[in-house]
Amino acid sequence: MSWVTVDDVKSFGEISGTELDTRIQDYINLVEGYIRLKAGWDIEAKNYKEVIYTVDKRVFLSIFPVISITKVTINDYEVGEDNYYVDKDTGSFWFKGIPRAGDEPYKIEVEYRAGYEAIPEDIKTAIKMEVVKRLQMQDGLGVKNINRGGETINFRDDEMGKNVQNIVGLYRRYKRVYSGIVTKVET
Numbered sequence: 001m002s003w004v005t006v007d008d009v010k011s012f013g014e015i016s017g018t019e020l021d022t023r024i025q026d027y028i029n030l031v032e033g034y035i036r037l038k039a040g041w042d043i044e045a046k047n048y049k050e051v052i053y054t055v056d057k058r059v060f061l062s063i064f065p066v067i068s069i070t071k072v073t074i075n076d077y078e079v080g081e082d083n084y085y086v087d088k089d090t091g092s093f094w095f096k097g098i099p100r101a102g103d104e105p106y107k108i109e110v111e112y113r114a115g116y117e118a119i120p121e122d123i124k125t126a127i128k129m130e131v132v133k134r135l136q137m138q139d140g141l142g143v144k145n146i147n148r149g150g151e152t153i154n155f156r157d158d159e160m161g162k163n164v165q166n167i168v169g170l171y172r173r174y175k176r177v178y179s180g181i182v183t184k185v186e187t
């Protein structure tokens with residue numbers, strides 16, 4: 001399901017009629033796909049399971065913000081929520097009162113829900129701005145002309161706009177590096 005609708009874009013760009021609806025939806029799909037790809041995750045809330053092998057008592061979940069923790073196990077033993085703390089905004093997760101068991105790594109499994117239940121408004125606004133910009137370019141606005149050897153060449157600058165690039169920067173998720181091995185499975 002799209003994060004913004006054709007009607008959202010038309011209202012934002014003060015566009016009337018239905019002749020551009022298909023093109024608008026195509027541009028919405030393009031921009032949303034770009035954001036998902038470049039951000040490194042889907043943004044929308046989903047269930048995840050991560051298996052982490054580490055000697056650290058502090059780990060970082062791959063996807064955040066964390067909405068809820070469903071289950072946590074260390075070395076196949078379930079751990080109660082009074083034995084760990086999670087910073088839901090950053091995905092930082094650490095254990096309290098868990099004894100160190102030599103040099104063997106812990107096998108930590110975390111089942112959780114993360115992402116956004118409702119797509120943030122700044123993402124929606126960036127999508128609408130980019131779609132309207134692309135419609136204007138398609139209609140001749142934004143077309144650039146250069147003269148090479150007596151020949152005029154028309155082209156469009158199809159790079160994603162700065163608004164979308166800035167949004168991607170805010171929501172990008174990087175692979176976090178610490179002394180552990182992570183396997184993540186979306187459920």
